[in-house]
Amino acid sequence: MAGVISGLVGARIGRKEDVRLLTGAGRYVSDVQDRSMLHCYFLRSSVAHARITSIDVTAARELEGVVHIFTGADMSAITNDLNFALPIPGLHCPSYPAIARDVVRFVGEPVALVVAENRYLAEDAAGLITVEYEVLEPVMSTTAGLADGAPQLFDDVPGNIIHSDDQLFGDIEAAFSMADHVVTESFSQHRWAPVPMEGRGGVATFDRGTGQLTYEASTQTSHTLRFVLAELINHPIHQIRVTANDIGGSFGLKFSVYREDVALCAAAKHLGAVLKWVEDRHENLTAAGGAREEQVNIEAAVTSNGTLLGLRVAVLLDHGAYPINLPSTLFPGLMRMCLPGPYRLPAYQFSHKIVATNKASYVSLRGPGAVETIVRERMLDKIAQEVGISPVEVRRRNMLTLDDQPTKMITNVTLENCTAAETLETLIERIDLDAIARDQEQARAEGRLIGFGLSTHINPEPGTPDFWAGAGFPFCAEPARMRIEIDGKVTVFTPQVPHGQGHETTFAQLIGDELGVAFEDVRVVWGDTDATPFGMIGTGASRAGTMASGAIVLASRELKRRILDIASAMLEANVDDLQIENGIVAVKGAPGASVPMAQIAMGCYLAPEQMPPGANTNLEYVASYDGENGGFSQASHACWVEIDQETGMVEIIRFLVVEDCGRVINPAVVDGQVIGGIAMGIGGMMYEHSAYGDDGQHLSSTFMDYLMPSAADVPEIEIEHLEFETDKMIGSRGVGEGGTVLAPAALLCAIDDALAQVGRGRVAETPLTPTRILELLGVLDG
Numbered sequence: 001m002a003g004v005i006s007g008l009v010g011a012r013i014g015r016k017e018d019v020r021l022l023t024g025a026g027r028y029v030s031d032v033q034d035r036s037m038l039h040c041y042f043l044r045s046s047v048a049h050a051r052i053t054s055i056d057v058t059a060a061r062e063l064e065g066v067v068h069i070f071t072g073a074d075m076s077a078i079t080n081d082l083n084f085a086l087p088i089p090g091l092h093c094p095s096y097p098a099i100a101r102d103v104v105r106f107v108g109e110p111v112a113l114v115v116a117e118n119r120y121l122a123e124d125a126a127g128l129i130t131v132e133y134e135v136l137e138p139v140m141s142t143t144a145g146l147a148d149g150a151p152q153l154f155d156d157v158p159g160n161i162i163h164s165d166d167q168l169f170g171d172i173e174a175a176f177s178m179a180d181h182v183v184t185e186s187f188s189q190h191r192w193a194p195v196p197m198e199g200r201g202g203v204a205t206f207d208r209g210t211g212q213l214t215y216e217a218s219t220q221t222s223h224t225l226r227f228v229l230a231e232l233i234n235h236p237i238h239q240i241r242v243t244a245n246d247i248g249g250s251f252g253l254k255f256s257v258y259r260e261d262v263a264l265c266a267a268a269k270h271l272g273a274v275l276k277w278v279e280d281r282h283e284n285l286t287a288a289g290g291a292r293e294e295q296v297n298i299e300a301a302v303t304s305n306g307t308l309l310g311l312r313v314a315v316l317l318d319h320g321a322y323p324i325n326l327p328s329t330l331f332p333g334l335m336r337m338c339l340p341g342p343y344r345l346p347a348y349q350f351s352h353k354i355v356a357t358n359k360a361s362y363v364s365l366r367g368p369g370a371v372e373t374i375v376r377e378r379m380l381d382k383i384a385q386e387v388g389i390s391p392v393e394v395r396r397r398n399m400l401t402l403d404d405q406p407t408k409m410i411t412n413v414t415l416e417n418c419t420a421a422e423t424l425e426t427l428i429e430r431i432d433l434d435a436i437a438r439d440q441e442q443a444r445a446e447g448r449l450i451g452f453g454l455s456t457h458i459n460p461e462p463g464t465p466d467f468w469a470g471a472g473f474p475f476c477a478e479p480a481r482m483r484i485e486i487d488g489k490v491t492v493f494t495p496q497v498p499h500g501q502g503h504e505t506t507f508a509q510l511i512g513d514e515l516g517v518a519f520e521d522v523r524v525v526w527g528d529t530d531a532t533p534f535g536m537i538g539t540g541a542s543r544a545g546t547m548a549s550g551a552i553v554l555a556s557r558e559l560k561r562r563i564l565d566i567a568s569a570m571l572e573a574n575v576d577d578l579q580i581e582n583g584i585v586a587v588k589g590a591p592g593a594s595v596p597m598a599q600i601a602m603g604c605y606l607a608p609e610q611m612p613p614g615a616n617t618n619l620e621y622v623a624s625y626d627g628e629n630g631g632f633s634q635a636s637h638a639c640w641v642e643i644d645q646e647t648g649m650v651e652i653i654r655f656l657v658v659e660d661c662g663r664v665i666n667p668a669v670v671d672g673q674v675i676g677g678i679a680m681g682i683g684g685m686m687y688e689h690s691a692y693g694d695d696g697q698h699l700s701s702t703f704m705d706y707l708m709p710s711a712a713d714v715p716e717i718e719i720e721h722l723e724f725e726t727d728k729m730i731g732s733r734g735v736g737e738g739g740t741v742l743a744p745a746a747l748l749c750a751i752d753d754a755l756a757q758v759g760r761g762r763v764a765e766t767p768l769t770p771t772r773i774l775e776l777l778g779v780l781d782g
Contacts, residue, residue, distance in 0.1 A: 055130070060114065070263065092162050098260075105321035113267060176312075187763075188765040197249050201218050205275075206274075223535055258288075333472045339372035346410065370740065456636040462543045462630045488597040494507070495537070501669070546730050547625055549732050636659075647774075658722065660733075663731035687709050
């Protein structure tokens with residue numbers, strides 16, 4: 001069989017994009033400059049819930065250098081309200097204007113847009129705008145929103161319930177009637193935020209001569225942004241171009257289309273100008289959105305030996321005020337589908353209520369639905385304690401192994417090639433459990449407190465069609481367009497919009513191996529809706545490892561077939577006797593009989609009629625990969641902590657990971673994703689808190705109040721990869737979200753273990769600040 005000389009895939013190759021990014025040559029939204037550029041600033045609500053009784057912009061308009069000011073009424077005259085309603089039974093999805101018109105519903109909501117010659121003038125002018133409010137009672141929790149007589153945030157959201165649902169799988173009543181033990185647990189997770197290095201922002205340019213609107217944005221879904229903008233600003237989609245260049249992180253935040261995007265583009269069109277807006281950190285923390293604010297009650301029916309018979313789960317999700325363009329139902333849908341994890345579960349009931357409150361929107365923070373892993377893994381530890389077995393043993397007795405697969409899970413999800421059990425067993429082999437017990441005993445004798453916890457999960461990276469159907473979201477094929485250029489080098493166009501994942505590197509590795517070209521001779525084009533194939537997902541849901549890789553491999557193989565067909569005629573050799581190395585097609589064992597790919601490409605472009613008869617000389621191809629039914633990544637984490645009983649400080653003294661994302665394309669990239677995810681998970685549990693007061697004021701709008709983990713707070717992460725490969729064309733799975741999902745569970749299990757050693761209760765809510773730890777230890781009153 002004709003082949004290539006392999007070696008790029010699996011190699012720890014330095015990232016191509018790093019040279020550009022680390023030497024200051026990247027292009028972020030803040031780097032975009034134009035001589036005619038005007039700058040924008042949003043005046044934002046200072047109250048959480050109120051009617052706008054008047055807004056006076058007279059003094060602001062008179063400030064020299066101010067070009068225009070848009071109030072809510074002005075903006076509504078040139079835009080449609082944001083409306084993300086979908087035909088989902090029971091979903092109440094209120095529409096809302098790009099700039100608040102009549103009512104504000106969270107601190108930070110835009111109430112005016114100032115356009116000026118520079119950002120400083122725009123901010124000064126905003127300070128001259130007078131807004132008068134009739135303050136209304138805010139709703140600051142799900143409990144308050146559901147209470148009798150609670151203020152109603154929207155006329156079309158009765159009882160403040162955005163959506164509620166109750167789903168049964170199997171015979172849950174029989175499961176609980178058969179149980180030897182019923183174990184219960186309640187857990188409340190706090191709100192935290194994505195906090196990318198670069199906030200949201202964009203530069204909107206309207207060409208009066210052509211009617212073309214170009215929007216260079218910090219987004220992870222350029223085609224979705226273009227699609228939604230066309231409807232909301234009443235502009236033909238063929239005259240909108242969205243581009244995304246370098247992006248300073250997202251963590252799910254930039255998947256959505258926001259009212260600021262709409263207002264900025266509509267204003268640019270209205271003025272026929274170039275407008276720039278980049279949110280500062282205060283805006284980002286206050287107005288961009290948060291997530292992870294859920295209350296979960298879980299009951300487990302188990303036998304006397306710790307075997308799971310059934311789970312009942314009830315979730316309250318704090319939605320914030322306004323929906324974004326991922327349906328609100330997706331988040332509890334993901335929780336519902338992920339919660340069984342890699343475990344046998346004969347019966348299952350999952351209910352949820354999504355409640356509107358006076359906060360910024362609930363957004364798709366990295367690993368949405370992650371609370372399911374926390375509550376499941378901690379419940380397993382509690383079951384082990386209840387029946388008198390170890391946390392390891394309770395997992396072994398309930399976990400599905402490769403011998404059990406393929407199988408249908410209780411949620412009707414197909415599970416095959418899942419190695420969660422193998423990651424757990426490998427993890428245990430790397431741990432001396434007896435030594436941990438001895439270390440804990442010695443520490444207690446010295447007045448120290450050491451805890452140990454472990455957790456296992458599977459993560460839908462990219463998931464399966466039946467998984468996503470159950471969660472209420474489509475499982476889409478992924479396209480890629482590839483072209484061999486006239487000089488034999490390769491360009492690939494992808495709807496992916498990378499923002500830290502290293503796609504320029506991993507895609508080049510795949511293409512280099514498949515086509516036999518040099519790593520340096522591959523160019524990846526992304527983020528430009530005028531150039532890339534249409535795709536509504538962009539970079540999200542950890543799809544790229546499987547889906548984008550598959551499309552790229554398919555395109556590479558088709559173009560390789562065309563090149564080899566031509567070369568076989570030119571070299572008078574059988575296709576199966578040819579190989580490609582460093583862009584040279586040669587007969588195996590006879591390197592003198594060769595032809596450069598560049599020569600073939602030049603002939604196809606310049607003299608196609610002189611190429612071998614019947615040859616396909618079109619060196620551009622669009623491939624689409626359906627995912628071969630997708631699959632899951634899996635991992636097990638172990639965490640060791642030491643708690644200072646005087647200060648409440650928690651130190652993570654060791655963290656071990658065994659993960660399996662299938663074939664690793666680039667170990668350095670995978671390790672970076674795993675470590676970054678764990679750091680984010682640790683930060684979310686112990687440091688970060690998007691806090692609100694009872695009056696709706698946002699209390700953590702700067703990094704003085706919103707704490708981020710530093711390098712000193714994150715331990716060295718030990719990582720082992722299993723790389724279980726299947727017979728599918730693409731054996732790679734995503735790995736971007738698993739660390740953020742699983743690390744909090746392992747960390748909380750370790751803290752629970754430490755507290756149990758001094759007879760204290762389990763963690764019931766986060767964040768785990770030193771004060772809360774001292775309350776759990778009984779040092780302070782809770």
